[in-house]
Amino acid sequence: xxxxxxxxxxxxxxxxxxxxxxxxxxxxxxxxxxxxxxxxxxxxxxxxxxxxxxxxxxxxxxxxxxxxxxxxxxxxxxxxxxxxxxxxxxxxxxxxxxxxxxxxxxxxxxxxxxxxxxxxxxxxxxxxxxxxxxxxxxxxxxxxxxxxxxxxxxxxxxxxxxxxxxxxxxxxxxxxxxxxxxxxxxxxxxxxxxxxxxxxxxxxxxxxxxxxxxxxxxxxxxxxxxxxxxxxxxxxxxxxxxxxxxxxxxxxxxxxxxxxxxxxxxxxxxxxxxxxxxxxxxxxxxxxxxxxxxxxxxxxxxxxxxx
Amino acid sequence: xxxxxxxxxxxxxxxxxxxxxxxxxxxxxxxxxxxxxxxxxxxxxxxxxxxxxxxxxxxxxxxxxxxxxxxxxxxxxxxxxxxxxxxxxxxxxxxxxxxxxxxxxxxxxxxxxxxxxxxxxxxxxxxxxxxxxxxxxxxxxxxxxxxxxxxxxxxxxxxxxxxxxxxxxxxxxxxxxxxxxxxxxxxxxxxxxxxxxxxxxxxxxxxxxxxxxxxxxxxxxxxxxxxxxxxxxxxxxxxxxxxxxxxxxxxxxxxxxxxxxxxxxxxxxxxxxxxxxxxxxxxxxxxxxxxxxxxxxx
Numbered sequence: 079x080x081x082x083x084x085x086x087x088x089x090x091x092x093x094x095x096x097x098x099x100x101x102x103x104x105x106x107x108x109x110x111x112x113x114x115x116x117x118x119x120x121x122x123x124x125x126x127x128x129x130x131x132x133x134x135x136x137x138x139x140x141x142x143x144x145x146x147x148x149x150x151x152x153x154x155x156x157x158x159x160x161x162x163x164x165x166x167x168x169x170x171x172x173x174x175x176x177x178x179x180x181x182x183x184x185x186x187x188x189x190x191x192x193x194x195x196x197x198x199x200x201x202x203x204x205x206x207x208x209x210x211x212x213x214x215x216x217x218x219x220x221x222x223x224x225x226x227x228x229x230x231x232x233x234x235x236x237x238x239x240x241x242x243x244x245x246x247x248x249x250x251x252x253x254x255x256x257x258x259x260x261x262x263x264x265x266x267x268x269x270x271x272x273x274x275x276x277x278x279x280x281x282x283x284x285x286x287x288x289x290x291x292x293x294x295x296x297x298x299x300x301x302x303x304x305x306x307x308x309x310x311x312x313x314x315x316x317x318x319x320x321x322x323x324x325x326x327x328x329x330x331x332x333x334x335x336x337x338x339x340x341x342x343x344x345x346x347x348x349x350x351x352x353x354x355x356x357x358x359x360x361x362x363x364x365x366x367x368x369x370x371x372x373x374x375x376x377x378x379x380x381x382x383x384x385x
Numbered sequence: 386x387x388x389x390x391x392x393x394x395x396x397x398x399x400x401x402x403x404x405x406x407x408x409x410x411x412x413x414x415x416x417x418x419x420x421x422x423x424x425x426x427x428x429x430x431x432x433x434x435x436x437x438x439x440x441x442x443x444x445x446x447x448x449x450x451x452x453x454x455x456x457x458x459x460x461x462x463x464x465x466x467x468x469x470x471x472x473x474x475x476x477x478x479x480x481x482x483x484x485x486x487x488x489x490x491x492x493x494x495x496x497x498x499x500x501x502x503x504x505x506x507x508x509x510x511x512x513x514x515x516x517x518x519x520x521x522x523x524x525x526x527x528x529x530x531x532x533x534x535x536x537x538x539x540x541x542x543x544x545x546x547x548x549x550x551x552x553x554x555x556x557x558x559x560x561x562x563x564x565x566x567x568x569x570x571x572x573x574x575x576x577x578x579x580x581x582x583x584x585x586x587x588x589x590x591x592x593x594x595x596x597x598x599x600x601x602x603x604x605x606x607x608x609x610x611x612x613x614x615x616x617x618x619x620x621x622x623x624x625x626x627x628x629x630x631x632x633x634x635x636x637x638x639x640x641x642x643x644x645x646x647x648x649x650x651x652x653x654x655x656x657x658x659x660x661x662x663x664x665x666x667x668x669x670x671x672x673x674x675x676x677x678x679x680x681x682x683x
Contacts, residue, residue: 103510106503112496121525121558127537128529128530131532204665208435208662209614212658215650219441317523346531355536373524
């Protein structure tokens with residue numbers, strides 16, 4: 079825009095501004111509209127309807143009945159819901175730091191000029207784009223209790239009393255976390271790699287000349303420069319963790335028992351399997367508010383640190 | 386930034402031992418070797434599930450779970466790759482998945498890049514608020530509003546048709562967001578010059594901006610195609626008829642129905658991953674670059 083100031087005044091600036099603005103608004107909207115119609119009816123409107131449905135009792139037949147806060151009272155006393163909430167937090171509490179650490183570690187290792195670096199990056203990213211069903215099926219077999227390769231491998235180190243992984247109430251969630259981390263670290267590694275490109279090399283050189291060890295350089299140069307990336311990655315990773323569903327559906331289907339059932343799956347079960355749409359919507363609203371508030375809190379924390 | 390140099394006393398300059406990058410000290414050679422060894426081990430570990438999948442798909446059923454693991458299949462059972470087509474509805478699944486992936490990709494790329502032009506190159510009241518609504522939905526998990534969405538699509542008579550997935554995936558905020566980030570990096574002067582030359586906004590989009598956005602378009606095409614191909618939850622909710630199943634739904638149902646046919650299940654898994662692997666390797670450069678740009682400036 080500013081670059082235009084040197085250009086000779088154009089005819090259209092002399093026209094009445096209002097008409098030009100109206101024309102611009104119209105053309106602007108024609109660009110957005112084809113996408114916006116779909117986006118509004120399939121994203122914005124559903125989110126609004128969700129707020130209504132969460133206060134109703136509805137089994138998909140007949141009309142939805144307004145029940146006020148009844149769904150939320152039910153949530154307070156629903157022990158399955160409590161467990162499901164706990165499972166979701168459990169998954170997030172391990173998945174977020176593990177993936178963050180693995181992604182950053184990989185990015186630091188692969189942020190250099192060396193032969194084969196493209197190959198290693200490709201390998202790390204590959205699990206992220208392959209189908210959840212295929213990897214879940216494969217990992218389930220790898221995790222097999224008796225003859226699965228993972229337990230065979232652990233057996234080599236003399237472990238006995240090996241976990242049954244996906245068929246054990248204690249070990250199913252760790253198994254899911256391992257696969258989730260394995261799958262997603264490559265994606266976040268890419269984001270970190272892009273962030274590392276923005277770290278000025280002169281800063282590193284200056285620090286090196288000052289005698290900073292590589293660990294000190296990492297703490298005092300790399301990490302501060304990576305702050306915006308780390309922030310973005312953490313936000314995305316948090317949302318990803320709270321909405322985890324497909325992987326769990328295929329790997330354990332929430333089981334054994336409800337030991338790996340997470341919030342999103344409870345929404346799915348109450349809604350699509352038990353036709354309890356009102357209650358499912360209330361659960362969905364909880365998921366919605368967790369994700370929104372986590373994002374807002376992280377955003378504010380980031381703002382404060384920036385000052 | 387200046388912290389590093391300010392808070393410590395000035396030192397006499399002594400070039401560090403590794404100052405000359407062209408000649409490596411033994412320590413550096415060892416470090417480099419260790420790095421390669423470490424990375425190779427890590428890569429092998431990451432790829433292991435895929436390697437095991439491919440190996441198992443070439444075994445007889447009893448050999449999949451032998452103790453110890455048999456790393457080279459003997460005999461190599463190529464016939465698994467023939468049998469799977471007879472045992473399952475692979476052809477139907479792949480056809481459906483292809484229809485959806487191509488259709489969604491086309492719609493997403495077209496409407497997304499079109500809308501992105503409006504957001505990036507046009508100026509009108511309400512534009513930024515509207516874009517904020519797009520970006521804001523990224524923080525809203527799909528699982529939260531899948532129920533109202535299902536109700537809308539059912540009322541429209543689209544559930545249990547391929548159209549449901551088509552419209553569900555085609556208008557996501559992601560394409561708009563990704564393309565807008567890229568368009569923002571195309572200098573404003575180009576479109577201004579075109580405007581002065583009398584080109585309409587639509588022609589500027591078609592003749593200037595789209596041809597310049599190759600890498601971003603490629604990224605969007607690849608990502609949308611891959612996401613649609615791999616989508617499990619959408620088809621699980623909407624496509625109830627067996628004739629409409631996608632490869633993900635089909636494979637999962639096959640795996641639970643024939644749960645002792647380990648080798649065949651692995652064969653099906655390989656087939657479901659193969660197209661993605663090929664597309665990914667072909668467009669790998671764009672992928673890596675495009676995700677990095679899309680992810681960061683937000």
